[in-house]
Amino acid sequence: MSLTKYILPMLAATQLAFAAECGDTTVSSQSDADGIATCSKLKGDVTISKSYTGSLSLAGIETITGGLICEGGENVTDITATSLTSIGNAFNLEGLTRLTMLSFAQLNSVGSINWNALPKLQSLNFDAGVTDAGDVSIQNTGLTDLTGISLKTVGQFDIENNRDLKKININNLQNATDLINFAGNYDGLEIELPNLGTGTNMTFRNISSISVPSLEKLTGQLGFWGTDFQTFSAPNLTSTGDLVFNDNSQLSNISMPALTKVDGGFTIARNDKLRTIDLPKLKTVSGAIDFSGMFNTVDLADLEDVEGGFNLQSTDGTFNCTHFQSIRQTVIKGTFKCAAKTSDPTTSNGKSGTTSSTTSTSSSSTSSGAAIANGASMAVGGVAALFYALAQLV
Ligand SMILES: *[C@@H]1O[C@H](CO)[C@@H](O)[C@H](O)[C@H]1NC(C)=O
Ligand SMILES: *[C@@H]1O[C@H](CO)[C@@H](O)[C@H](O)[C@H]1NC(C)=O
Ligand SMILES: *[C@@H]1O[C@H](CO)[C@@H](O)[C@H](O)[C@H]1NC(C)=O
Ligand SMILES: *[C@@H]1O[C@H](CO)[C@@H](O)[C@H](O)[C@H]1NC(C)=O
Ligand SMILES: *[C@@H]1O[C@H](CO)[C@@H](O)[C@H](O)[C@H]1NC(C)=O
Ligand SMILES: *[C@@H]1O[C@H](CO)[C@@H](O)[C@H](O)[C@H]1NC(C)=O
Ligand SMILES: *[C@@H]1O[C@H](CO)[C@@H](O)[C@H](O)[C@H]1NC(C)=O
Numbered sequence: 001m002s003l004t005k006y007i008l009p010m011l012a013a014t015q016l017a018f019a020a021e022c023g024d025t026t027v028s029s030q031s032d033a034d035g036i037a038t039c040s041k042l043k044g045d046v047t048i049s050k051s052y053t054g055s056l057s058l059a060g061i062e063t064i065t066g067g068l069i070c071e072g073g074e075n076v077t078d079i080t081a082t083s084l085t086s087i088g089n090a091f092n093l094e095g096l097t098r099l100t101m102l103s104f105a106q107l108n109s110v111g112s113i114n115w116n117a118l119p120k121l122q123s124l125n126f127d128a129g130v131t132d133a134g135d136v137s138i139q140n141t142g143l144t145d146l147t148g149i150s151l152k153t154v155g156q157f158d159i160e161n162n163r164d165l166k167k168i169n170i171n172n173l174q175n176a177t178d179l180i181n182f183a184g185n186y187d188g189l190e191i192e193l194p195n196l197g198t199g200t201n202m203t204f205r206n207i208s209s210i211s212v213p214s215l216e217k218l219t220g221q222l223g224f225w226g227t228d229f230q231t232f233s234a235p236n237l238t239s240t241g242d243l244v245f246n247d248n249s250q251l252s253n254i255s256m257p258a259l260t261k262v263d264g265g266f267t268i269a270r271n272d273k274l275r276t277i278d279l280p281k282l283k284t285v286s287g288a289i290d291f292s293g294m295f296n297t298v299d300l301a302d303l304e305d306v307e308g309g310f311n312l313q314s315t316d317g318t319f320n321c322t323h324f325q326s327i328r329q330t331v332i333k334g335t336f337k338c339a340a341k342t343s344d345p346t347t348s349n350g351k352s353g354t355t356s357s358t359t360s361t362s363s364s365s366t367s368s369g370a371a372i373a374n375g376a377s378m379a380v381g382g383v384a385a386l387f388y389a390l391a392q393l394v
Contacts, residue, residue, distance in 0.1 A: 024066065033058050045069060045089070052076050064088060067111070070096060078103070085128075090114060101125065108132065112155070116140055122164070124148035131172060138162060146170070153177070160184050171195060179220070182207055187228070201241070212237070221264065224248055230273075231255060239263060242287065245271055247355070257281065265308060269293060269347045270355050275316075288334060292345040292353020295319065303327065309334030313345035313353055 024044035027033050028051060036042060037060030045066035048056065050073045058081040067089040070076060078101035089111040093099070099118050103125035112134040115121075118141040126148025135155040138146070144164045151157075151170055156178040159165070165185040169192040176199040182191060183205035190209040201220030204210060209229045215237050223244035224232065231253040232245070242264035245251060251271040259279055265287030268277065277291060278299040288308030291298065296316040310332045312324060321338035328336050339345065345353035 027056065027058075028052060030054075030056065036061065040083075041065070048073055048076065048079075050074070056080070057082075058084060062086075062106075067092060070094070074098060077101075080104075081107070085109065087111060093118060096121075110134075112136065113138065113149075118142065135178070141165075157181070162186070165189055168192065169194070174198075176200060176202070179203070219263075224251075227251070234259070243267070245269075245274075247271070249273070249355070254279075260284065260302075262286065265290065267291075267347065269351070269353045272355055288348060290348045292347050294345075294354055294356075298324075303331055306332045306334070309336065309348060311335075311337045311348040313337070313339045313342050315341065315343060315345055315354060317341040 022036065022039035022042050025032070025036050025042065026047045026049055028049040033056060040060065040062045042061050042063065043065045046058070046064055046068050048070035050071060052073050053075040054077055056076060056079045058079070060083060061081065062083050063086050064084065065088040068087050069090065069092045071092065072095045074095060074097045076096050077098050080103040082105055084104055085106045086109040087107070091110045091112065092114045095117045097117065098120055100120045102121065105125065105127040107126055107130055108128045109132040110130055113136045115137070116139045120142055122142045122144055124143070124147060129148055129150035131150050131152045133151055133154050136149070137156070137158040139160045139162065141162050142164050143162050145167050149170070150172050152172040152174070154173065154176060157176065157180045159168070159182050161184040163186055166188060167190045171194055173193060173196050175197060179201045180199060181203045182189065185206065187206055188208040189206070191207055192211045194211065195214050196212055197214050197216050199215070199218045202218060203221065203223045204227060205225045207227050207229070210232065212234055213236070215234050217238060218240040221242040221244065222240045223242070225246050227248045228250045230250050232251065233255040235255070236258055237256055238258050239261040240263065243262050243266045245254065245268045248271045250273055252273040252275065254274070254277065256279060258281055260281050260283050262282070262285045266285050266289050268274070268291040270293065272294055274293055275295050276297040277295055278297065280299065281302055282300055283302050283304045285306045285308070288310065289306055290311045292311070292313040294315045296314070296318045298312060298319070310324065312321070317340065319340040321340055324338050347353055
């Protein structure tokens with residue numbers, strides 16, 4: 001055996017070690033990226049300069065222990081990293097208004113994802129799929145689906161204002177440990193979380209279908225606002241924190257046959273097509289029950305304990321309060337109001353309970369019990385939406 005077999009690679013490695021620092025790197029040109037191609041493990045951040053123009057290939061790198069970051073790189077058109085499997089910290093891309101492609105064939109683990117204002121990015125070439133991530137926030141992109149985001153674990157998962165996002169299926173996700181929030185995406189967005197069993201808070205706005213067949217328990221809020229599905233079905237869900245159905249114009253069927261406990265307040269308001277509220281197993285509500293609308297049947301046969309108030313108001317004449325009056329003393333700890341055939345049903349804080357009745361300004365006599373939290377903040381709306389609109393002009 002010849003010694004050169006050993007010496008040559010050693011020499012090469014020594015030279016390369018001088019050539020590339022393999023630490024924090026700013027990439028302003030493709031040759032900067034080529035300079036770190038020998039760093040299979042890059043210990044630090046890779047920052048793409050905002051003046052970078054055109055295509056970028058980050059070849060050779062397998063691991064970035066820090067972040068991969070580009071803010072304001074409006075002339076970056078695509079980023080390819082063929083061998084990168086993991087990004088230790090943040091994968092942040094913001095304001096890359098001409099970016100059309102992200103090709104990360106091997107990427108499977110990311111510290112966090114924070115993408116905002118990527119209006120031309122329509123799909124992800126993440127062949128292996130990202131299975132592990134901390135917080136994920138994707139806002140104001142052109143993505144039509146999230147294929148490639150195959151999370152098994154996730155921290156906060158916040159998907160907002162992606163106007164072309166039509167379908168999301170996170171098949172791998174079993175336990176969500178932080179807020180899951182969808183708001184202001186494509187109106188017809190369909191969400192499937194087929195294997196999600198446990199979660200904390202889940203809030204949904206402006207979606208057209210949701211499937212959670214395996215969901216058993218949420219420790220925080222479950223809320224729906226401005227959706228247009230007809231049926232919400234959670235066959236295995238036994239308990240949640242606050243539960244909210246507000247302004248869901250097509251909702252006619254809430255099917256939660258196993259629900260026994262709402263550990264918070266329970267609000268149903270302004271769902272004009274909802275005629276029947278039937279929660280046969282619901283025993284305990286630790287906050288208030290606040291149902292207003294146009295329903296004719298409310299069946300809460302097992303109800304044993306409502307720690308807060310009880311407000312039930314409907315336009316419907318066939319609706320009848322007799323049962324609730326009879327359980328009022330034993331079951332309801334807070335204030336009680338029940339009104340059938342009222343032309344202007346209101347929520348416990350005096351807002352109109354239907355979209356068709358004239359808006360009520362009268363204040364209600366009922367005020368005890370838990371107020372319902374408004375869910376995840378919508379604060380991002382204004383500025384991000386403006387940014388998105390501007391980005392569309394590019
Ligand atoms: C993008 O390219 C245009 C045209 O060359 C240039 O005027 C602009 O400054 C570039 N943007 C950045 C952030 O470098
Ligand atoms: C999800 O939680 C259940 C029960 O809490 C547990 O049995 C299961 O192993 C967890 N799955 C994952 C992928 O963490
Ligand atoms: C619903 O719960 C039942 C009983 O625990 C279980 O056998 C079934 O697999 C669950 N369904 C889904 C879709 O998880
Ligand atoms: C999670 O839900 C709880 C109650 O169910 C609520 O108090 C809290 O504000 C929610 N957190 C977020 C981030 O929405
Ligand atoms: C989304 O739903 C909210 C809450 O109902 C509503 O105020 C808002 O107008 C809807 N946004 C869109 C884009 O439909
Ligand atoms: C409500 O939806 C559930 C689940 O899809 C279904 O089994 C049930 O028959 C529906 N109820 C009505 C009244 O349509
Ligand atoms: C209310 O419904 C009960 C049956 O649940 C019935 O016995 C009673 O007569 C009804 N009361 C009115 C005022 O319609």
